[in-house]
Amino acid sequence: MHKLDDLLARCIGAYSQNTLRGYRNDLLHFQKWCEKRGEEWLPAEPDTIARFIDEEAETKAMATVKHRLDAIRFAHMIADLPRPTGHSEVRLAVRRAKRKKSTRQQQVLGLTKELLVRMLEACPDTLTGKRDAALLSVGYDTLCRSSELVLLRVEHLSPCRSRLLVPRSKNDQFGEGRTAYLSEDTAKRIGEWLTASEITDGPLFQGLHTRKLAKRPLVTASVRRIVKRAAERAELTRPEVSALSGHSLRVGAAQDMFVVGFETLGIMQAGGWKSQNVLARYVEHASTQAMHLRRWKRLSEIHAEARIPAQSGPAPQPNLGVANARSR
Structure with a gap:
């Protein structure tokens, strides 16, 4: 059985410490999940990973599910094992998770x-x-x-x-x-x-x-x-x-x-x-807001222009002569 720390030790220097730390946390979570169910975590069977994804999707954001799946894929790659994450069972589990919840991440407030x-x-x-x-x-x-x-x-x-x-x-x-x-x-x-x-x-x-x-x-x-x-x-x-x-x-x-x-x-x-x-x-909110600000500004200008008389001075008087001539 592959030991997680030994597996990641091979990667020191090839990957950043932050990346390896993230993989370690996700793989520890998967490892403990497998141990509770008497399953092997490395190599992992496709149906094991699929059930893991189904359960994770109940309580975790889709971004978290993806991170943990990436970590499982990474572990199999580094251990020179076939990658079960490409199996149809796993792909179907990912699609179920996506349909169950939004994949859109919460956008942080831009410090403009x-x-x-x-x-x-x-x-x-x-x-x-x-x-x-x-x-x-x-x-x-x-x-x-x-x-x-x-x-x-x-x-x-x-x-x-x-x-x-x-x-x-x-x-x-x-x-x-x-x-x-x-x-x-x-x-x-x-x-x-x-x-x-x-x-x-x-x-x-x-x-x-x-x-x-x-x-x-x-x-x-x-x-x-x-x-x-x-x-x-x-x-x-x-x-x-x-x-x-x-x-x-x-x-x-x-x-x-x-x-x-x-x-x-x-x-x-x-x-x-x-x-x-x-x-x-990142820019979609700013661009959409700017577009609407331009829209409101232009509509206000058009509305203001419509209320301004076409020419200054007294309003034109009707040509009574023409009207009388027609009435005759």
Whole structure:
């Protein structure tokens, strides 16, 4: 029987730690499910996986079901075993799950420029406030994911702080990197944070303990907490705070770029997207709203034009002479 830890140990260095951690959690869940029913988890029979999917779909989101199925497929591939996930029994179980519940994921609230300005203005003039303001600004300008923000180092900044290197991303597992550009305001906030913290190298955004540097980088969960804390300081509504996440900076920046007229390819390059479908989900709300705003504005203009007289001055008088001539 294959041991899970031994299986994943082979993959260290070939896959990111986050990816392996996710696979491990999903496979542990599947392994325990199989053990309770006296089933083998590796290799797993197609009908075992199908029953697992049917049960998972009762309580889990479709995205979670897909993640766990991907993990099962991955384990069989790494163990050089036939992949039962392509069997018709499994495919039918996936279709049942999709028909049972929506596959549409809940969209996080985009942290657009309007919300960003409010949150930046609410950041206090403290070491924590300077770090939070710099992180929010960098996240918005670069369209970085939380996992990318925590990997940034001082060495990735250009000398004038007008751009930085994003060394690795979800879609760039081999570390080719991409260049992201920073506004003057963002460069200023980074400078204020680095000066106050006296950081000269190493992780750009570091944790703080009792208002002192912890001398270690933030974790992805910290980015989410910083975003929500800044939103609370800015007195956003409770539903708005709840809908925000570490991904909101990326989503909001993409929405703003779309609304002001950037083409899809330009936004994809700026945010390091490989799929138009993924980007479309982020900007659909912004594009639909912008379309309706234009519609309402144009209809209001048409309505106003219809109410304005065609010419100024007194209203034209009827030609009584012509009318009298006709009556005769």
